[in-house]
Structure formats: structure tokens, C-alpha cells
Amino acid sequence: MAQDMESQPAERQVDEIESLCMNCHKDGMTRLLLTRIPFFRDVVIMSFECPECGFKNNEIQSAGEIQQKGVKFTFRVDELADLQRQIVKSDTCIFRIEEIDLEIPAGRGQLTNLEGLISMVQQDLESGQAERRRMDEAVAAQVQTIINKLGDMVDGKTLPFTITLDDTTGNSTVEPSPNDKSQKYLRNEYPRSMAQNAALGLSGGAPEPAPAPSTSSGAQEAPGISLRPEYRAGNNAMFPAMPTNGSDLDQDNADADGDIVENQVYSFPASCPGCSRPCVTNMKMVRIPHFSEVVIMSTVCDHCGYRSNEVKTGGEVPDKGRKITLKVQTKEDLSRDILKAESCSLACPELSLTVEPGTLGGRFTTIEGLLTQVRDDLKANVFDMGDEGVQGGDSMASQERVKWSEFFGRLDEAINGEVPFTCILQDPLAGSYVQSFCAPEPDPQIEVEDYERTEEEMEELGLSDLKTEDYNDEVTDRVEVEK
Secondary structure (H helix, E strand, O other): OHHHHHHOOOOOOEEEEEEEOOOOOOEEEEEEEEEEOOOOOEEEEEEEEOOOOOOEEEEEEEOOOOOOOEEEEEEEEOOHHHHHOEEEEOOOEEEEEHHHOEEEOOOOEEEEEHHHHHHHHHHHHHHOHHHHHHHOHHHHHHHHHHHHHHHHHHOOOOOOEEEEEEEOOOOOEEOOOOOOOOOOEEEEEEOOOHHHHHHOOOOOOOOOOOOOOOOOOOOEOOOOOOOOHHHHOHHHOOEOOOOOOOOOOOOOOOOOOOOOOOOOEEEEEEEOOOOOOEEEEEEEEEEOOOOOEEEEEEEEOOOOOOEEEEEEEOOOOOOOEEEEEEEEOOHHHHHOEEEEOOOOEEEEHHHOEEEOOOOOOOEEEEHHHHHHHHHHHHHHHHOOEEOOEEOOOOOOOHHHHHHHHHHHHHHHHHHOOOOOEEEEEEEOOOOOEEOOOOOOOOOOOEEEEEEOOOHHHHHHOOOOOOOOOOHHHHHHHHHHHHO
16 A cells, blocks of 8 residues: 555645735735646745735746856748647746847746737737836837737737747646648757856856876776767777876877867866856767768766767868768667767658757767657657656647657657668768768768758858958058048
């Protein structure tokens, strides 16, 4: 009997606290409920009501810790059903509607859907219109134009439009769907700056000296990076005995010209994105056979436990982008090495899977490892993972639950090698790679296509304004004009 009682989930209780009403300055009642939101994590829902004046207020606060990275969601609303997507907006989140350049700064936390959030903004703007008309009719007319546009968005008359949520704590979210196509739903994590950490109260106080890299006689691998045996053995050890000088980029292993030497580890001081304290970043250049050189970087913070791994391709920017199509037909194909650069998108049409550039960062692993990471990250980010697997919460619609179950079922079958599928890598910087089983001869299961980059890709990569010839003349002309 005791075991049965322990196995049952604790019943959620509502705590009631007598609070001061900020409207009439009499006593009201605040109700607090700790709950878990589907696609998110634990939050505290607060509801205040004053029986004297009828004033009501609702908001939420995150009950979890500040995440190691900030997060930015970009969501394109192109159908009425998208307005019902659940939104968790923390008190540190900035909400924007890009088409009308409307920004809602960080404020009180909200749990609602997209339609409700836009309607709240519309109502807040309307409440001050009378005062604006008294003060400045021109300003009131401009605000009224925005109010009308917001009304058209809620009614679905101005589709499509794009919203963004930018939260430095990583505690905001937009409800995803397994039916979301390319560029509709983007989730990008980013390291916080020193100023953002200070605003969140995460500054480490007085600066501390950077910890010296630990020395070891055995080979060590960067946390979270799995390499093939040939990269782990002998002189190609991922992280052999580390240099002890952590004050600057270690030049002891560089050649006479100061160039980076292949298969040597360099350490240099850095600031932890999680807590802003000093830490050490290890860097190593390795060469992938039949491809090019790549730089592997690993950062571990001894203070807060933050860990990150990055894989970046080296060399010059190629003239064209590259699209690699791999037909995964057998379980052996899942063991192929794959380098997915940060600028590369991944698509598996048979699995209804699309991973946009920047979502996973740079990864050097296998096909199986990459799909497993996508699956685990997706479950961890959008679902409640309990002992029974993916739950999604009681408030998830049954239809959405079925869709997600089918999606993860197909993904599991692909990871187990039970179904064939196509893996498409499209990299505008041509810095991604899939291992060929027939190298140096062409592999019949791999199709490589070089293509001209689009204007949008050129703009996103910053190549449109890049000038590599006669740039000194432009600088001279600008100096002369300033004189």
C-alpha cells in the first residue's frame, strides 16, 4: 500500500495568500499554483482578485532555473489555426511582430495563446487612446493604425505575418507542431553576453583568474563529442596532455610561422556564457579524409558546470553552396560519419523532419547519432519527459498527441534501421560532409550538387557586403570625405 501511494503523483494544490490590491489599496486574494506546462517546464501561475473593487490580474513566473543559453523563437503565422498556438512569455522576454515593427518589452509573464497575446496588446493600446487624442491627435492616429492592423491579424485578414520571442533566460516558448514546414518554426539558442548576464544577476562579482587546463597523460575527448577510433588513438588523441599556460592562446605547439598545427590542442581563456566567470576553451584542428580541415572547440566551466562543443569548418568561403543527398537503405548506413556545419540545414522528407541552420550548431557524429540527438533534444524541449516517456501534459489536445506519437514513432524506426529514408544536407558554405563507403570512387547512395547561393543566403551569411578587393581605396575615400 505504501508503494502504491508513493507511486501516485502528488495532487496539485492551490495556495491562497491575502494580498494588497494596488487598485483600491484594500485586501484581496492571490492564488498560486505550481504546474507543468506542455511543451515547456514548471511554472507558477498567479491569479489575484479583489472582492472590493473587482480588480483582477494574472501572470506567471518560471519555477525552474535560468537556462545556460538564451533562446529566440521565430514563428510564421500563415493560417488561422496558428493563432491558437500556446505561448509562454516570461517576464524577461521581448515579443515582436516583425511586419509592423511592434515590440513589447520585457514585463509581466504571460501564459496564453498567440491570439490572446495579440488581443491583449491591442486592448492595452486602445485603453490609452483617449488620452493620446487629447495630447496629440497625430500620434493617436498612428497608434490607431497599429490597433487596426492588430485587429486584422487576430481575424486572420493579414496572413502571413511573423512573430519573434527573444528571452535571455531561455524560459519562453512557442508551441511547436510536427507539421511545421521549413522556415515556419525556428528555435535558436545563443550564449548570453556579459551585459545580459549582469542584467539577470548572474555576474560572478570580482574577476577571478582563469583556471589552468588540467594535464593528463591519457587521451581525453571533448564532452559530448564522439569521434571514430582513428581520431582517438595514438597521436590523434582528441585531447592529449594539455598545455599549462592558460593566459593566452598557447603557441608552444604552433609552427615557426605561428600557424595552427594539425592534431595539436590549444587552450585559451574565455568567459563562461552561463555565469560570466573565467573558464578555458580547448581547440584542436583535425583533417577529415577526402574532405577538408575542421576545428573542434570545447568549453567547460568549473564554476557552474556549463559545457559546449562546437565544430567549425576551416578554409576559404567557396564560390557555391553544396547540397548532399544520402539514401539511407541499410542499418550500416547509419554508421556513416557526418559533419553538419552550423550553416547547414537537415531534411528527411520521409520522416517529416526539418532542422534549420543554427539549431544544433556544428556537429561531427554519425547519421544515427545526429538523428538521436535531434529526437532527444526535441523531446526535452517540447515535452514533459517522465518515467513513462513522452507525456505532453493533460492539456495537450488528443489530435496533437497522436501526431507527435506518429512523428516520434517514425523517427525511432529510422534510428533503429527499420525503414529507409533520405537525408538531405544543404549548406550554402559547402562546409558539411557525409562519409562515402566507396571513396575515392563516387558512392551510388550519395548525390552531391553544387548550387548558386540565393540572395537571402548571401544576406544571412553576410557575404553580400563582403569586399575582398580594393577595400583600401574605399577606406581612403571615406577618410577624405570626413576631412
